[in-house]
Amino acid sequence: MAVSVRDVAVAASVSVGTVSNVLNNPAKVSPEMVVRVQQAIAELGFVRNDAARQLRAGRSRSIGLVVLDISNPFFAEVARGAEARAAESGMTVLLSTSDEKLEREGAHLELFREQRVNGVLVTPVGDDLARLRSLQASGVPVVLVDRETDDDAFASVAVDDVEGGYLAVSHLLSAGRRRIAFVGGPASLRQVADRLEGARRAVAEVDGATLVEVEMPALSVLNGRAAGEELRGRAGADAVDAVFAANDLLAVGLLQGLAVLGGVRVPADMALIGYDDIDFASATVVPLSSVRQPAYEIGFRAVDLLLRGLDAPDGAHERRVRFRPELVVRESTTG
Template identity: 50%
Template sequence: MSIKDVAARAGVSPGTVSNVLNRPEKVAGSTRARVEGVIRELGFVRHGSASSLRAGHSRTVGLSVIDIGNPFFTDVAAGVEEVASERGYAVILGNSSGDELKEERNLLVFAEHRVRGVLITPTGTGSGRLDQLRERGINTVLVDYPATSPDQCSVAVNDVAGGALAVSHLLGGGAERIAYVTGPLTIRQCLDRRIGAEQALAAAGRDPGEAMRQITMNAMTARAGQEAAEKMVSGGRLPDAVFCANDLLALGMMRGLLQAGVRVPQDVALIGYDDIDFASASAVSLSSVRQPTHRLGRVATELLLDECDNPESHAHQQIMFQPELVVRESSR
């Protein structure tokens, strides 16, 4: 497959395809989108790199994460790099920012660099390009995302159990009205943590629809958490407790509440998720649901390199870690 094939399918010149690959800023947005759609459809890798792929792989692995600004993914990446370095590999990092198109571009770059394998926390429900990578002999492992197929390795954390841990703790502290502050539920982790929260409410004999209010933000950052706090404070009666889908949201929520004169935990109890380093260092130390972030990265990389080095004996594994409740000052 060549640039000419892509050009013919997209109805443009080979030069336009070349510009999309090498100088995308020179191509009109609608044309670039059409060409990129054909590239994804055909699973095209530029010709020189395709030849390199046939010749072998480099001593690199690709890592695609949703948000490298989140310390959770920084810790995962540290675990990945640690094992890769021990085995003589370098890591190419791609940050999707939760954008599926950007994720696909990252995977294309990985393929062009002849990576030995790819570790990915997929956006949405996953990426069809993963199958294309595997067809090209590039092994993949899902990170912080459970595989749905037995022929795919994955390393994840039981987020349903984690959501239940958080809300059971808040209920045990006497909370009657709980707010769940989350990013988009298209993010698998956000949805699973909500499901766990609802299960905990139901187990306590509470109607989740009445006992829990959801506040959905477009991002899972401290800024978004503070904006959620401002919405909550201006919206009238406050909940007794807030469960945030990650610690960045929770730290922003705490800042917003404290600035509004709302005491944590006396007026509103608060719990986050991930147990990043900043959780214990905040003005009011943050209760959180801990994930084994560094271990996620290490184990995922070990699985990937085992599959690469021992294809005949490798057994696919779907590893599910259990989260841990860490209680600090922000909750009763």
């Protein structure tokens, strides 16, 4: 037979309310009483019925996190930061990936709503945030991750991607490159659009510089390799001497398609820079220059904003965090 809260209370010679406080609000109980109840819990093998507690409280101890691609080390690091901050408050993070598909994003959001999570962190697939507004209107707080918006309804934690794109291409231009390709993913992704905007601004400042835009269906290594094969086949006026990839997975694939499979010398023939500065960036056959985002801190601060919002629902707390990107120079642009 399952051990109940009442059994714990009897064993510890305390009230049921005291046991409840030890489980849910230990700060309200003296340290001596906490020890006594915890000893009774250990001796009896009590396991709390979190499903029942969730029904009574109307909320679980979980936070939902929806990212674009969990196979991308950048988002894995965002999740680590989110889990660390959640753990400080006795919560867990339920991680899911949309795979850059609206229908999958919607399915995960609905599941989190049904599970009565304390809130949702999400990197949206597109610009239409109506589904997120509906989720928030139903009482589930939403924090945008790695994404900003002009909609004051949402808190957000992001990096200035326009500045990041500008940094990347300005670096290529300062190295004497003038025929630059931007390789990105779906144009519907705001991060890609902002990085492209920064690239355009940098090119516009230098006479004789040109920017070729290559759109791929996804921000993956495989698509980067395909882009590399296409770019190395360009000749004459169509040839490029530098590439800015919208993320490091694309950059890794580009390096394979250009240098490993195609014999293009990086950076002698073609310089290459990525974005995110994932761990793999410094370990490739030609270490990749990149634009660093503080992935761990993004996840950590996103949960922090969510929890602050739960504690101060009147809005009297920080709602927007914007980090600045950092240029990391390695051999793929200067070797």
